[in-house]
Amino acid sequence: MVRIGVWGAVTVAGAGAAAGYLGLVTGALALDIGLGRRTRPLGPQTVEIAAPREVVFDVIARPYLGRATRAMREKVQVLERGSDLVLAAHHTPVAGGRLTATTVETVRFTRPERVDFRLVRGPVPAVTESFILTTEQASGTRLVYEGDLATDLWRAGQWWGGLVAPRWEATVAASLAAVKREAERRAAHR
Template identity: 80%
Template sequence: MLRIGAVATAAVAGGGVAAGYLGLVTGAVPLDVGVGRRTRPLGPQTMDVAAPREVVFDVIAQPYLGRGTRAVRKKVHVLERGSDMVLAAHHTPVMGGRLTATTVETVRFTRPERVDFRLVRGPIPAVTESFLLTEHESGTRLMYEGELATDLWRAGQWWGDLVAPRWEATVAMSLAAIREEAERRASLA
């Protein structure tokens, strides 16, 4: 009898740990306790885009301020829109596409030189990011930089070290898509 109870307890505990991990990974159960906070930089990532700065800015802002394509609407859902800021949910496939991580972020627009992101809810307690746009000889230099913060000392640092490379890889894919679309639009002008 004792053995069955121990197995059941272990199964329930294991299920709880698994559910907690999945909730954390997907952003459904955010962990923000503000204790033992550690920060680490994100980026910088820099990319030259053969398009005017206004065009690059418009491509970045389109999913938030304009009407996004069907594919973009699957990734970005604007929850609230103001004149220079939106609250948006971002949906990102994780774990080989088996799960979707959802982050909720404010996105602030300073035309035409920057777009700032601040995490409201997600798999980590705090992230701030910026896309900085400067005029460059061949068009626009787009620079990404940010900061990621985790709680709970070394455990949080471990989690941040696990999340940050994937976060930056997702940003790199976004930057490549921004460049492709901005250069396409510039070639049509």
């Protein structure tokens, strides 16, 4: 019989907690137990884009339905592709770039007015999101992002969601800014 002792047990518990935390942060450990589920809103975030709605939609859809640029291939990996739905892995640097979080999501396209995302695997049990595109004035588009993020385990999950949601929304905000830049660049060259 092996005797670990108190410090050995503390070390093993600490290593287990650290491994669990890293697994959750990077998306390698997906926990979805359905107990004590709490849901919180994501967004809304609204971006006014000086480009036609079809152009904005194409910029969003291209990494999934078309040929992605090298930079986008490092961020998005299409695992399965259909005509209006893909299963994609999204790779996001976290912890100052020392780690990469990987989420797997379905992405559904309803041309030209919306793109819907549903989390399959990630740092929380469930996320649903939408990019809703409406025409504004003659050639502009309003892109509205909104969604919900769900966690399990009552207050502990609520605490975890409080850590994940701001980072999730910051990642989305950066993506929306990139969509705006690219759509407006394309519209200017039309």
